[in-house]
Amino acid sequence: MFRHLAALLLGLVIAIPAQAFDTRAQAAWVYDMTTGTVLLEKNADAPLPPASMSKLMTLNMLFEAVKDGRASMDTTFSVSTKAWQMGGSKMFVKPDDRPTVEELIHGIIINSGNDACVVVAEGLAGSEENFAKLMTQRARDLGMTQSTFANSSGWPDPNQRMSPRDLGFIATRLITEFPEFYPYFAMTEYNYKDRVPANSRNRNPMLRTGGNGDWTADGLKTGHTSEAGYGLVGSAVHQNGRRIVFVLTGMASEAERAQEAEAITNWAFREFVQKTVAQKGTRIAEADVWLGEATKVGLVVGDDVELLLPSLAQETLKANVVYSSPIEAPIEDGQKLAEMQIDIPGIPMVTIPLVAEQAVPKGGFTSRLRTAFGILAKLVVAEVAEFQS
Known part of the structure; x- marks a missing residue:
């Protein structure tokens, strides 16, 4: 298993960051309860x-x-x-x-x-x-x-x-x-x-x-x-x-x-407006599956993703999906498998859980054989590439 990180666009990059609030307070913390977003931290x-x-x-x-x-x-x-x-x-x-x-x-x-x-x-x-x-x-x-x-x-x-x-x-x-x-x-x-x-x-x-x-x-x-x-x-x-x-x-x-x-x-x-950037069930990415009846599983958002964005932001949003790959079967429908990290300039990073789009049962003998042949093929390709170099 290894940690996998994939960059993607949600169809939404923030071109204009939120204007930071320069508070006179010794310490401060501001939180949007509706979206669960921390908007400001100072000696929090x-x-x-x-x-x-x-x-x-x-x-x-x-x-x-x-x-x-x-x-x-x-x-x-x-x-x-x-x-x-x-x-x-x-x-x-x-x-x-x-x-x-x-x-x-x-x-x-x-x-x-x-x-x-x-x-x-x-x-x-x-x-x-x-x-x-x-x-x-x-x-x-x-x-x-x-x-x-x-x-x-x-x-x-x-x-x-x-x-x-x-x-x-x-x-x-x-x-x-x-x-x-x-x-x-x-x-x-x-x-x-x-x-x-x-x-x-x-x-x-x-x-x-x-x-x-x-x-x-x-x-x-x-x-x-x-x-x-x-x-x-x-x-x-x-x-x-x-x-x-x-x-x-x-x-x-x-x-x-x-x-x-x-x-x-x-x-x-x-300074911020609330937007829906992904609806419940939207596929964000897919991950490889280890020893399952299927070789891949979709990673979807379990609920509508409501974010606070700078009010002058353009309609683009950068995000990373992080998970351990490959994911071992069996996998349950709706099981949390990954996190989507969304970087919005001006406020702390927002992390959204991603869940399995569908269940993936543990594979039988044929699935295991296919996986073994897949691994062997990758090893052969790697050995040939090393020999040729």
């Missing part, structure tokens, strides 16, 4: 202080608890002295309160309540320390390799770290896995027991902008500490249905955060 895998953006992981833990029945939206948690005395952004719970899970969700998302996070941590794991360990383990289970947690709120700690890619992953997970909870992220005000000051509304600046009507922002979480700077995990959906998730961190001010978030959203929606 650096473990950085996430500030309150790490509350997204706390919310993930809480949503999972509700989903698997360990808690319900009406479940109440007690408020410890530690939770009551938390500084920074607060939901303003008191020791004699018994807030429900739904109230705490409001308090974490809208008020960014550090106190609410501690209440959740203690309610689910007995202590915030235990909860932080569970958060870290769950992050590993989900593939978030650059995330470690020392607390539930994002309070400054050298062991509280998340990469922009991990933040983007957990944001995407909240949107896709918990659609019933996602509308909370678009809410701008919540006043628990009339204790919350007017300036404690949702700080996400994107909820008050809209790309001149082209798109609508509906999440997710801001963050700020002196160490982390100003950050935002945001999501917006275009009127054409495309959704993006982005992470920006390490900015100098609230104003810069707001400007950068709106600019990067406009760039993501206006």
Whole structure:
């Protein structure tokens, strides 16, 4: 077996690359959820202080608890002295309160309540320390390799770290896995027991902008500490249905955060257009088969291939097909056999799986004999060529 790489044209070469976005953020990650395309990476895998953006992981833990029945939206948690005395952004719970899970969700998302996070941590794991360990383990289970947690709120700690890619992953997970909870992220005000000051509304600046009507922002979480700077995990959906998730961190001010978030959203929606470059079942290439009833098998796309292309690109697209050749029979219909690597200037390489066009059973004696004669013929040709040289 050897690795085979074949170049091809999908009938579509990119002549004009996308104009790269020169962000002022220390680190950034922009992802088109509709097509699964990473549009921008800047220090995307650096473990950085996430500030309150790490509350997204706390919310993930809480949503999972509700989903698997360990808690319900009406479940109440007690408020410890530690939770009551938390500084920074607060939901303003008191020791004699018994807030429900739904109230705490409001308090974490809208008020960014550090106190609410501690209440959740203690309610689910007995202590915030235990909860932080569970958060870290769950992050590993989900593939978030650059995330470690020392607390539930994002309070400054050298062991509280998340990469922009991990933040983007957990944001995407909240949107896709918990659609019933996602509308909370678009809410701008919540006043628990009339204790919350007017300036404690949702700080996400994107909820008050809209790309001149082209798109609508509906999440997710801001963050700020002196160490982390100003950050935002945001999501917006275009009127054409495309959704993006982005992470920006390490900015100098609230104003810069707001400007950068709106600019990067406009760039993501206006710089790229969505196109179908191959329909389900389209044969992209064919591969040799070893010891099968057929000597070749078609390599096709299993689903429609939707790509984001620079809006000024010409109608051409270069790609490579990579697989181990020859492919040994038996082969099942729809079995993944290869990858198509598509290089679009301006964004990371896109990889599309290719599957078998049809089943190829293992060959009988005749097929094996034919294969043996084929190998022998190639060896004879090679020996003759070497002798003549």
